[in-house]
Amino acid sequence: MITRLPRLTSKLKRSLLTLLLLLAANSSIADEINFVMWKPDHPEVWDRILSDFERQTGVKVRVEIGPNSSTAAHALVSQKLKNADPDLDVFMMDVIWPSEFVSANWIESLYLFFPPQDQADFFPAAISACTIEGKIYGVPFETSGGLLFYRKDLLDKYGFGPPATWDQLVEEAEYIVSREQSHNPALRGYCGQFKQYEGLVCNMQEFLLGNRGKLFDDVERKSTIGFPANLHAVRYVRDKIIGKVASRGVLTYEEPESLHVFIQGHAVFLRDWPYAWEIANNPRESSIAGKVDIAVIPHFTAGDSASTLGGWQFALSTFSRKKTLAWQFIRYMTSPSVQKTFALETSQRPSRRSVYNDPEVLSGNPHFAQLREAFEKARPRPAIPLYPLYSSIQQRFYQAAIVYPDSSLEALAAEADREIDRLLKLMSEGKP
Amino acid sequence: MRTPYYGADRVIGYLFFLPLLIVLLIFSFIPIAYSFFLSLYQIVLGLPRLGENFVGLANYEKLLEDPAALNSLEVTIIFVCFSTVLEVCVGLLMAVAINESFRGRGMVRAAILIPWALPTVVASQLWRFAFNDQYGIVNYVCFGPDIAHYKAWLADPFSALIAIMLADVWKTSSFAGLIILAGLQTIPDELYEAARVDGANAFQRFLFITLPLLKPSILLALIFRTMDAFRVFDLVFVMTQGGPADATNVLQFYGYKKLFDEGMVGIGSAVSVMVFILVLSVSIFYLNLVGTTLLKKKETLL
Numbered sequence A: 001m002i003t004r005l006p007r008l009t010s011k012l013k014r015s016l017l018t019l020l021l022l023l024a025a026n027s028s029i030a031d032e033i034n035f036v037m038w039k040p041d042h043p044e045v046w047d048r049i050l051s052d053f054e055r056q057t058g059v060k061v062r063v064e065i066g067p068n069s070s071t072a073a074h075a076l077v078s079q080k081l082k083n084a085d086p087d088l089d090v091f092m093m094d095v096i097w098p099s100e101f102v103s104a105n106w107i108e109s110l111y112l113f114f115p116p117q118d119q120a121d122f123f124p125a126a127i128s129a130c131t132i133e134g135k136i137y138g139v140p141f142e143t144s145g146g147l148l149f150y151r152k153d154l155l156d157k158y159g160f161g162p163p164a165t166w167d168q169l170v171e172e173a174e175y176i177v178s179r180e181q182s183h184n185p186a187l188r189g190y191c192g193q194f195k196q197y198e199g200l201v202c203n204m205q206e207f208l209l210g211n212r213g214k215l216f217d218d219v220e221r222k223s224t225i226g227f228p229a230n231l232h233a234v235r236y237v238r239d240k241i242i243g244k245v246a247s248r249g250v251l252t253y254e255e256p257e258s259l260h261v262f263i264q265g266h267a268v269f270l271r272d273w274p275y276a277w278e279i280a281n282n283p284r285e286s287s288i289a290g291k292v293d294i295a296v297i298p299h300f301t302a303g304d305s306a307s308t309l310g311g312w313q314f315a316l317s318t319f320s321r322k323k324t325l326a327w328q329f330i331r332y333m334t335s336p337s338v339q340k341t342f343a344l345e346t347s348q349r350p351s352r353r354s355v356y357n358d359p360e361v362l363s364g365n366p367h368f369a370q371l372r373e374a375f376e377k378a379r380p381r382p383a384i385p386l387y388p389l390y391s392s393i394q395q396r397f398y399q400a401a402i403v404y405p406d407s408s409l410e411a412l413a414a415e416a417d418r419e420i421d422r423l424l425k426l427m428s429e430g431k432p
Numbered sequence B: 001m002r003t004p005y006y007g008a009d010r011v012i013g014y015l016f017f018l019p020l021l022i023v024l025l026i027f028s029f030i031p032i033a034y035s036f037f038l039s040l041y042q043i044v045l046g047l048p049r050l051g052e053n054f055v056g057l058a059n060y061e062k063l064l065e066d067p068a069a070l071n072s073l074e075v076t077i078i079f080v081c082f083s084t085v086l087e088v089c090v091g092l093l094m095a096v097a098i099n100e101s102f103r104g105r106g107m108v109r110a111a112i113l114i115p116w117a118l119p120t121v122v123a124s125q126l127w128r129f130a131f132n133d134q135y136g137i138v139n140y141v142c143f144g145p146d147i148a149h150y151k152a153w154l155a156d157p158f159s160a161l162i163a164i165m166l167a168d169v170w171k172t173s174s175f176a177g178l179i180i181l182a183g184l185q186t187i188p189d190e191l192y193e194a195a196r197v198d199g200a201n202a203f204q205r206f207l208f209i210t211l212p213l214l215k216p217s218i219l220l221a222l223i224f225r226t227m228d229a230f231r232v233f234d235l236v237f238v239m240t241q242g243g244p245a246d247a248t249n250v251l252q253f254y255g256y257k258k259l260f261d262e263g264m265v266g267i268g269s270a271v272s273v274m275v276f277i278l279v280l281s282v283s284i285f286y287l288n289l290v291g292t293t294l295l296k297k298k299e300t301l302l
Helices: A004-028 A043-057 A070-082 A098-103 A124-130 A152-157 A166-180 A198-209 A228-241 A248-252 A255-263 A276-280 A323-333 A336-346 A359-364 A368-376 A387-403 A409-429 B007-038 B058-065 B067-099 B105-117 B120-130 B137-143 B157-184 B189-197 B202-230 B234-239 B251-261 B265-301
Strands: A032-038 A060-066 A090-094 A139-145 A147-151 A188-191 A267-272 A292-295 A307-316
Touching (some): A032 A070, A043 A060, A070 A098, A124 A307, A147 A152, A147 A276, A152 A166, A166 A188, A166 A267, A188 A255, A228 A387, A228 A409, A248 A387, A276 A292, A307 A323, A336 A359, A359 A368, B007 B265, B058 B067, B058 B265, B067 B157, B067 B202, B105 B157, B120 B137, B189 B202, B202 B265, B234 B251, B251 B265
Parallel strands (some): A032 A090
Antiparallel strands (some): A139 A307, A147 A292
16 A cells, blocks of 8 residues: 555646646746637637737737726626736727726726827827826727718708708708608717716716816816706706607617618718618618718817717736737737728727828728828827716616706706715725 | 424434425525625625625615615615506406406416517516617507607607516516416305306405405515516616616616616625515515405404
8 A cells, every 4th residue: 555655646746746747837928818809790800810919929919808898898808807807918998998997907008008199199188098196097999979971862952961060960960850750761960978887977068068178177086977068958958859850769779670660761970980880771670771970079169079089099907917019919910001901991990190191001991091080189088097987877867857857957966076076085085 | 284304204304304495505595695784784896895894784874875775775665565466456357357268268377478478688678679769569559640749758768668568568467467367366156156156246256256355366476576677687677787877776676787888886785685674574574464464364264
């Protein structure tokens, strides 16, 4: 019995040793980074670009595909970061995450890698969304923003151009609907997303900021929903948009429902994100393919157009052990040439402004000219660490204001401001 | 009379009891206790540096001061009252109907059970489409093909809440019906024959025989439906997401958003505990009611 023991141990030792060697070999592939992203629409393009990168640099990229919805992706990534997972190096970050991730100390500042002169080519709004207290924490990869889609055929028919102001939009919409109603009774003037969810905040911000409104005072760290310019815009939405040029149904619409109304030919104007372009112009899905054009979001006479910024950025985890390699990867993916490849082959909206001027890109995607104009005017949502909670308070305010025609906007706004200021107080306690 | 167990019987008794105990412990007591424990702390997922501070009952105080939470409580109570009463009434009608023998009774029984057998999420999607303002069947039934008059049912606070209640009634009345049917089948035919001899008409027979003898099963159906209705979530999640303007923001959905979207673990847990306490007190109330009626019934039989 005793003689058998050493034999067994040596066997065990040997296998343990092999295992250790294997593990060591695995982790000693210093040239491997882990990257979390959503499921790409064009995996073959991604595969080619990633293998190009691997060939050029010898760095292997292990891709983990996360969920497609931003909320679910947030849950996955924040779980990994909370656990200080060293096997997460680079990930895709939504524009509303940086503030939270920075305050939790989860993402690395990139100021050494990504100085201001390199930031100049990117859309200012996207850079500002990635900049927290003066430091940059992400590199924009794909830029997005709210756009005004319109029925070019109908506007041309009645001699209108794309509306610059909300008043013009209402006027054009009312005129066109009154003339078209006899043969298209379902036609309404405007369509957007006003259900109680994040999209409501995006839609309403465009009205408020387009009236020189202001949601949040960064200097005083105070919520300013109750500002008269804001309330004027909210009142306008309630009295002139909901149930007037837009059906009351928009109070139940997210993006798919509103786009559905538009591609059925039941709306003159639609506020939506860039992805709607391909669908609205696809004859198999849309009854108005080829009759659609894009403009920047309208504004009020006193203000300027303010499209709500969306999009994805690369971020670098604080817990990564391969930050230099990870940066190499980020720089490659956001380089002008890779951005151009994505634009040409997947119609992805680049984050670099110079790509929009590329004649090859423009001839493949003529609508990019309007996109660039809209994204130049994009404005990020306020950078607040507890963004989801902040957004809930706003959603509650907007819906109470626009669902009930006789609610007191001043009282509702004061209540929302109070709640947000309480939230800010909680956050200041959470600082180190 | 209960006879006490000794020796081996006692051990076997405990052995039989053990699996239930373990399941209850793992799936009920521990989660409830843990929720209660969490509800005493201030934990904010988005602010890890805040730490986990013991705050006593402060989360409950915050809930009682939060107008949105109070609104959710109100919405939930309205929902529970109207939907359970309607469900039991519709269930009673169903039970009485399918208790009679007629041609195709099997078919009707099966048809009545279909809504209950459907997963709630599927049924909720179905109702969301039904109430759609562009292509919903509800609009088609009300206004025909004239789309210009179609109403956005889920955009109006009042009709949205009604829509959720209707969907719940459609979905769960058959469950109440099944329980009441079981009660109906225990009523002996002799009672009806005797009543007929005494000259009671159909309505009188229903009012003075069926209904009183059904009381325990009706109460049972009420208990189950009330407890379930307090925990309504999927219908709201799919159909309205709590909107418009919080008109359908029931407690469970409010708590879900607090916990999972907003990362307020302490307050979210406090909401769960509140719902638990509400359901518990309602069931204790009902059980007392049933207990006394059952006792009375036994006494009269003796």
